[in-house]
Amino acid sequence: xxxxxxxxxxQPRVRVRVQLGDRVAVxxxxxxxxxxxxxxxxxxxxxxxMGMSYRRAWLLVEEMNSCFRAPLVETVKGGxxxxxxxxxxxxxQVLAGYHALEKTLYGTAEFKALTDLLVxxxx
Amino acid sequence: xxxxxxxxxxQPRVRVRVQLGDRVAVxxxxxxxxxxxxxxxxxxxxxxxMGMSYRRAWLLVEEMNSCFRAPLVETVKGGxxxxxxxxxxxxxQVLAGYHALEKTLYGTAEFKALTDLLVxxxx
Numbered sequence: 001x002x003x004x005x006x007x008x009x010x011q012p013r014v015r016v017r018v019q020l021g022d023r024v025a026v027x028x029x030x031x032x033x034x035x036x037x038x039x040x041x042x043x044x045x046x047x048x049x050m051g052m053s054y055r056r057a058w059l060l061v062e063e064m065n066s067c068f069r070a071p072l073v074e075t076v077k078g079g080x081x082x083x084x085x086x087x088x089x090x091x092x093q094v095l096a097g098y099h100a101l102e103k104t105l106y107g108t109a110e111f112k113a114l115t116d117l118l119v120x121x122x123x
Numbered sequence: 124x125x126x127x128x129x130x131x132x133x134q135p136r137v138r139v140r141v142q143l144g145d146r147v148a149v150x151x152x153x154x155x156x157x158x159x160x161x162x163x164x165x166x167x168x169x170x171x172x173m174g175m176s177y178r179r180a181w182l183l184v185e186e187m188n189s190c191f192r193a194p195l196v197e198t199v200k201g202g203x204x205x206x207x208x209x210x211x212x213x214x215x216q217v218l219a220g221y222h223a224l225e226k227t228l229y230g231t232a233e234f235k236a237l238t239d240l241l242v243x244x245x246x
Contacts, residue, residue: 012142015142016137016139017138017139018137018241020242097236097237101228114149114221114223114224118143119191
């Protein structure tokens with residue numbers, strides 16, 4: 001990561017959460033979970049990679065599924081290890097859309113103006 | 124707030140955090156604290172309004188001050204109640220810049236595309 005390291009600049013990062021009422025529809029953790037489910041084909045493998053319990057990952061998936069018009073993750077029977085999970089077309093759209101939103105944010109004049117005020121060397 | 128209320132639509136909201144390494148330079152809580160310090164002229168009054176301790180508010184101010192090229196909040200002697208706090212020019216810039224960044228985000232095509240996928244009625 002960009003922290004510490006003598007004389008290296010710290011890179012400002014933006015974390016975006018999209019909330020629906022009190023629920024976080026998608027944010028840094030949930031988007032990472034979606035990406036890892038897509039990569040590993042498994043909620044439990046994704047959970048392990050993030051150091052969280054299967055139950056916690058499942059609750060995050062359920063919360064996301066409840067926020068969007070269609071579920072983002074579906075479980076599949078059979079296949080490697082006797083079943084797994086994959087992103088639905090809506091899940092793919094949300095993941096890509098979240099990354100697009102982050103990328104757009106980094107490109108705005110407002111982001112540059114704000115981050116130009118930061119101290120960009122380690123404290 | 125936009126939660127519950129029969130038949131009313133939930134409004135999607137975006138929360139943005141700007142991080143510098145592991146530190147949150149500015150985000151929803153810190154920007155609210157800045158706005159309340161500006162409004163009340165006092166860190167302790169701002170802390171009370173947010174339901175946090177003076178110590179916690181002070182630590183947040185210190186963290187912000189350490190992330191930017193100049194302090195965002197300065198304490199002032201005398202005046203109402205024998206002293207208070209106010210935003211520095213940098214503090215004003217950061218608060219305005221943060222609000223501008225949020226506003227820009229709401230106006231992007233990417234935000235619309237992502238939030239068009241949300242369920243906009245209460246669960």
